[in-house]
Amino acid sequence: MTAKIKSVTIIGLEAVPIEVEVDIVKGLPGMAIVGLPDKAVEEAKERVKSAIRNSNAIFPNKKIIVNLAPADIKKEGPSFDLPIAVGILVASGQIRFNDEKQLFLGELSLDGSLRQINGVITAAIFCQENKIRELYLPAANAAEASLISGFELLPVQTLDQLILHLKDESKIEPQQETLIDDLINNSKTSQFDMKYIAGQEQVKRALEIAAAGGHNILLFGSPGSGKTLLARAFNTILPRMRPEEILEVTKIYSVAGMLSHTKPLICERPFRSPHHTASSISVVGGGNWPKPGEISLSHRGVLFMDEFPEFPRSVLEALRQPLEDGSICISRAQGSLEFPARFILIAAQNPCPCGYLGDEGHECICSPTEIVRYRKRISGPILDRIDIHLEVPRIKYKKMVSKAKNESSKKVRRRVEAGRRNQILRFHKAGIKTNAEMGIREIKRFCQIDNNCEKLLESAMDSLGLSARGYHRTLKIARTIADLAPSKFIKTEHIAEALSYRPKEQKIFA
C-alpha cells in the first residue's frame, strides 16, 4: 500500500506544500528518496531507519521508495524525517489514520526523539490558510507555532509518543494558542537607556527626530566619543512594535533558525551590527538555500554599521536597493526571492583613518590623500539615502561627571510615538508609514512651505551649496520636526533645524 503524508518546505519566507509518498515494494531491502532531495534530505534514510528501530515499531525489510512531490521543487533540510517515518509506518500497515488534514514536520534523532527545526511559523501560517486540521511538529518548536491559530497543534517529543497517539492508545495534549499581547508586556529598562548617557543633548535630539521619521543616520566622531553607545540607545526610543510587526519579524527569525524554545518571539525591535569583515551574503542574504541576511534580520529595527567606510564596496552598493524599496530581491536558478528589509540604517565612521581629524585633544596624522580615499569609499548614492548627518563631539569632563539627570528613553519614546501617529494619519492613503519613505510626489503634497521658509531654503541653497537632493532631504526632516512639535505646517524654525543635519563633509575637509 502507498501512503501520502502532507508536509511543507520553506522557500524564502513562503511555505510550499510537499506530499511525501511512500511505497513498499518487492525487491532488495533498501530505501530510495526521489524528488530533488538535498544532502540533508538524502541522509534522512539513516535517521529514519534508526529512529523507527529504536521505537516500538518495525522497519520493513523490503524496498522502500519515497517520493517528495512535486518533483521539480528542490527539497532542503531535515524536516522531512518525520513525514517519511510516518509514511513508512502507514505503508507497512503499522498505523492507520485518515491522512487528509494532517501535516507533519520534524527532524528525528537516532533514538526516535524529535529535534527543533527552522521556519515553523511560516509552516503554521500555511496550515491556518489551507485548513489543515492538525499540525504535528517537534515539541521544541511548539511555543513558536502556537502564535498562529486555526488548527490543532500537537507537540511531539518522540516517534513512540506519536505512534501511540495515532493508534489512539495515548493521546498527545494539544498546545494552546499563545496570545502575542501576553508576551509583550515586559517593559524592563534596557541597559542602553538614554538616561545613562551624559550630555550629548544635540545628538540625542537628532536621534529623536530620526526615530520619529524613520530617517537613516550617519554618525561622525573620533574614537570613544560615544557613537556605538548612542546607536544602541537609539533602539530604546523607537516606537514599540505592533503585533503584526512582531509576527513579521519573528517569521524572518524563524526561517533563519534564530528562535529558541525560551524565546519564541521577537518582541523588541532588532538591533543588528554586522562587522565590516562580514561577507556580502551574510549582510545582504542569499546562499545556496537563500537565507535572510543582516539587512532582513534588522527589518523593522536598526542596522548599525560601525566603521562604515571599512565595509567592502560590494556590500555598500548592495544596500542601495533595500534602502530604497524596504526589501531585497535575491536571484537564484529557480527564479527570484524576496525578503523584507525595512530598517533604519545607522552608519558610524571616524572622520579620517586615524580618527582624530578635527579633534581638539589629538592631532590627526592622516595625509589629505588618505582622507580623500577614506571618504570616497562611500558613494554618493549611498550618502544620498542618509537623511541625517551628525557629528558626535567628544564629551567634556564636566558633563561626564555632572549629576544632572538625563531624560529616560521611555519619555523620549512617548514623543516619538506621538510623532509617528501624525505620520500614520497623514499617509494612510499613500501606502507609506514614515516621512523618510516619502518620494517626490509625497514631498510635493505634504511638505508645503510658506514664503519665509522658501527664502531660507533659497539662501541655504546658495550659501551652503545645498543641492536639489539636499533640498528634498531637508524638507523631509523638517516635516518630522514639525510632527514632533506638533505642528500641522512646516515653519522656518523647523527648516532651520533641518538644515543643521545636512552633510558637513566640506566643513571637515576645510
Ligand SMILES: Nc1ncnc2c1ncn2[C@@H]1O[C@H](COP(=O)(O)OP(=O)(O)O)[C@@H](O)[C@H]1O
Ligand atoms: N556621553 C556619554 N555618557 C556616558 N558614557 C560615555 C559617553 N560617551 C562615551 N562614553 C563611554 O565611552 C565608551 C566608548 O564609547 P563608544 O560608544 O564605544 O565610542 P565610539 O563608538 O564612538 O568609539 C562607552 O562605552 C562609554 O562607557
Ligand SMILES: [Mg+2]
Ligand atoms: Mg564604536
